[in-house]
Amino acid sequence: MNLRALAAKVVFQVLEKGNSLSVALPEQQKQCENSKDKALLAELSYGVMRQLPQLDKLVSDCMAKPLKGKQRILHQLLLVGCYQLYFTRIPSHAAISETAEACRQLKFDGLVKVINGVLRNIQRQEKPLPTDNDTLTYNTPAWMIKRLQQAYPDNWQTVIDNSHQRPPMWLRNNKRSQTRDEYLALLSQADIAASAGEGSDAILLDSPKDVLQLPGFELGAASVQDGAAQWAATLLAPVDGELVLDACAAPGGKTCHLLEHTNIELVAVDFDANRLERVQQNLDRLSLDAKLVHGDAADIDSWWQGEKFDRILLDAPCSATGVIRRHPDIKWLRKQSDIEELVQLQSKILDHCWQWLKPGGTLLYATCSILPQENAQQVTAFLERTQDATLVAIPEQPSSMTVGWQITPGMDNMDGFYYARLVKG
């Protein structure tokens, strides 16, 4: 099938059906013949998500009336066409003819001329990218811009710009297989340029690679995980023999890192049964073992009769505003009202997990959010209502930060992330 038609289907799935890009894209990639096609399909789908408001405006301005109902997918096809004209090196004539052909493949033969005409118009007019308001200028919903302005009054534009950069690829060396230096040598032998990151197992690739090109990947020599997410194991700092709870575990990146790190007894729980299967797949690839539970981290009593935990990692469900550079669809799937709901859910899970922590134990609260409501404010409120909780400083955090460590997107090449280390008195 024509790649533009597949891209339109991906964009349709996200914008009209509310599915995430990480589900919709692989589904359509199954129809690609080779990795080059898969990469172009990803580029078109991600690109439209990044630049959506500007593309929407350019397309809508060239239409007499909006496409509705069954024809709606043609609006998404036009976004894909417009993206190619403005943001890729694909020659305009090829972009337009391929996109028009996609219209035929989508079974709208009668509208091929319309698609062709609209794209030719956009190309001929050569309008600059629209910047009439902040949403257009920053390709970000107004409510999100407002929250970021409040949170980062001095550098909100940088935070947004960094959320639109293409993210680097990070690896986590499996120290049970080899040392990081040994793995860097293996990468170098395979002609893959890379350097050590700040975290003890972190490796930053100069350019992204297919995982199957990575030495020993299938045997578990390394995993793909952003540098920011890799701090969880170091900051939780479990000790051999301890009983540890990974309270929101799926898909299991941090679960596996904890087990590579130390010989612990790990209970990994997640609410989502499908995502929990991915934890098992990750454990299998790395030959690791944990007790997996399909359950609610806010109701541990219902599935755990064992003793309390020495340490708890609470990688809470969140807005994911720190990882927009990897998941640009978040900008359109998240709604302002989600934030308050998430804050309440986080606080409920946090309070409950705390009851299951042994005295003297450590709970690491983490999110991939950059909104203070989910992070520093959440932890401040928790400390105020929890007598036996103490916040322990994280050495990596700048001294000006008082409540937890807020990493913003792009900081040392990392995703946006937040950590707070809490000890039970």
Ligand SMILES: C[S@@+](CC[C@H](N)C(=O)[O-])C[C@H]1O[C@@H](n2cnc3c(N)ncnc32)[C@H](O)[C@@H]1O
């Ligand atoms: C940020 S993700 C966790 C990522 C994971 N720690 C990793 O490193 O791969 C948050 C997870 O919380 C799960 N979740 C949401 N509410 C939950 C609840 N009440 N109990 C347990 N898990 C929950 C979601 O299904 C999701 O998988």
